[in-house]
Amino acid sequence: MMKYCDILVTGVGGQGIITFGRVLSSVYNKRGVRVMMAETHGMSQRGGSVEVHIRIGDIHSPLVPVGGADVIIGLELIETMRVLRYANKDTIVVANTRMIRPALPKINMPSPDELISKAESLGIKILTVNAHELALKAGSALSVNMVMLGGLVALDILPGKVTKKDFLDVISGLRMSEINSKAFEMGYDAVKTIL
Amino acid sequence: MPNSGESRSIMLLGNEAVAYGAVEAGLEFAAAYPGTPSTEIVETLFKLSKEYGFYVEWSTNEKVALEAAYGAAIGGVKSLVAMKHVGVNVAMDPLSTSAYTGVEAAFVVVSADDPDMWSSQNEQDNRWYGVRSYIPVLEAGSVLELKDVTIEAFKLSEKFKHPVILRTTTRLGHSRAPFNIGELVKRVPRGSIIKNPAKYSVIPAHARQLRRKLVERWLEIEKYMDTAGFNWIEGDGKYLIVTSGLAYGYVKDALSIMGIRNYKILKLSGMVPLPRRLVKKALDGVEKVLIVEELEPVVEVFLKSYAYDEGFSMEIHGKNLVPLTGELNLNKVCMALSKFFEVEYPYNPIKVNIEDFGLPPRPPVLCPGCPHRGTFYALRKAVAKAGVKPIYNGDIGCYSLGVLPPYNMQDTIVEMGGSIGFANGFAHILSDKEIPIAIIGDSTFFHSGLPPLVNAVYNLAPMLVLVMDNRVTAMTGAQPHPGTGFYQDGRDAPVIDIEDVARGMGVKHVIKFDPYNINEAVEKLTDALEIVKEQRIPVVAVAVRACSLYIDSIARRKGVERPLYSIDLEKCTACGICYNAFSCPAIVPLEDGKASIDPTLCVGCGECVYVCPYNAIHTIRPWTKEFESLWW
Known part of the structure; x- marks a missing residue:
């Protein structure tokens, strides 16, 4: 088992990023493994950028260091790019290919393919998932967070031998648990096939 | 999300842990004005008050809240008041004299500071308020200690019948960590009328007496800080690291990541007043000191002065290695330690020039329907x-x-x-x-x-x-x-x-x-x-x-269907008024510049109908009586 694992989750306020973090931390807390999670609060409800830091293991502080993320999970592509400073050459980035337009007048949206190839050209390992489409297939656009959580678990790099079942147990306690479980499974399978 | 009964600990937001700690410590009265990052403390207390009987209110501002809690504490009731750091400015008038009068029961003032200004206008360090008001300041060494340090704040206040500032920060109050909840006991507040004007009516003649007693009491509190369980020395070595509050967590992690072994730590969760004897003990036999504290050099100023008084002459580093602005993180602490110990900095981020990506900014915006x-x-x-x-x-x-x-x-x-x-x-x-x-x-x-x-x-x-x-x-x-x-x-x-x-x-x-x-x-x-x-x-x-x-949120909870609006693409001329000038996040431009309403974001307010000069926006699910009845 790794000594600790640093995970950064990013996206847009309203995408369920905090729920993502709470499910993950609940799985570890149930096993008696120390986990800390830091959230941006206050203005995050208002459609701004949101970062959630999750650190698992024998740690005393909650923030993932710049250049120190083991995994970056991006629920929205622009926000994923915005946090690439947390990556090092071994970091795995799992990104939803979907972009959400910021509610600002007269902005130019970048192209997803260009963003991804720019990141790759810097030597960043990036796996992409169309989580929005999978979430709709599972039954709700709101379950993008669970698709991406499934994707994280599929990487098989989480410490402490946690299983898919550990996650599904916690997800079963959420609202819309059937859709969320399905979304989790679909995200898991999607990442397994591209690994 | 509640954890199952078999687990030993539950995950709590730091602010929730402060609330649980206060109730464990016997809280009887709480007041606050909401302010990020303090709000969840009293929100949690509202939830707990039903079962545990204590009084809790949202007051009209921080001064009123502080006076209410201060008054209750003079009346012999264990009290807490919580506010964001700049709220303490509003409450500063009564707080400044509260140490003169003291109280009859515990009086804990939670100051939720916001280093990095995540949702504030400044990043003032309220430890200074403790210094200039003769009020002890406690701050947890990491979010893991937050509940215990809250209980310690009540103990200290109760022992000296003196106000105590419990300083939290955004990072402490808004992090989640595992906590074990102790026994909670029901307490209905019952205070009494106090007739002691020499103590509580601060006319000049009384105030002069009180000030002399305050200075004496301050020395007693300093001695308490020397031996209190939340301050300690750990490790051994010629190099000493002094940590104030949550810096301890970062320092512990950084030392472990960097594989540094020969060091001594003076861990301070009670840093105002700075425990003089404990500091002396920590400095003995040390060649070099690094003080790690977030924002201002509060510990540094006092520690350097004590070191001079005691005749120490070692190198003492602080704000020359640890930045004065912004919140601490592992990068800043590792950088300071790498210079101090002359070891390699452990992180090697991929160099990303974010400007090259041409990313549009995403500030927080007014919600749909605002x-x-x-x-x-x-x-x-x-x-x-x-x-x-x-x-x-x-x-x-x-x-x-x-x-x-x-x-x-x-x-x-x-x-x-x-x-x-x-x-x-x-x-x-x-x-x-x-x-x-x-x-x-x-x-x-x-x-x-x-x-x-x-x-x-x-x-x-x-x-x-x-x-x-x-x-x-x-x-x-x-x-x-x-x-x-x-x-x-x-x-x-x-x-x-x-x-x-x-x-x-x-x-x-x-x-x-x-x-x-x-x-x-x-x-x-x-x-x-x-x-x-x-x-x-x-x-x-x-x-x-x-x-x-x-x-x-009420509509969702009650299962009331929201109204919904839509764009008539025949009438839409792609003028952009609705998504540019009006700028509702639920209205997005299509590729041809015409507008489209995202049904997952639209809350059905209908404001945009007035905004469109071409009458292209219409309702496809009108306001119902049920929906109308949610508003007041």
């Missing part, structure tokens, strides 16, 4: 119609976001109540066509808008005071306030009506409008501005419409 959007839109039109040149004196709340494009309608924002306050200055220095427009929220109006409004009436200050009344303290998560009509737990509360308040203060023209009816809003605001221009007096306009995010 009534403030309609008010800003109408106000801009009214200003043009009335032919006035405005300065927009803004204030603290969701409407602060009006500073951003496309509105650009907050020319000054400094502090709670500053809108009307600043307008009192501009009113007397501008030409007749230039008018200050003070924009203030409902909760902020009650918090600190009343005295400056009285001033404007008395001193005949021409201004438009626009109260954006969304019925709740929306910015911090929809807490009720004196105008709301209900308490946090849903019980009915008396309503203090903003229009009545303004009239009672002598405002001659008070108007009210619904920002969802933009045409009416433009008309009424134009009239209001014309009165200000012609009669040179203050006019109050109240825009009344509840927070859409709050209504949406």
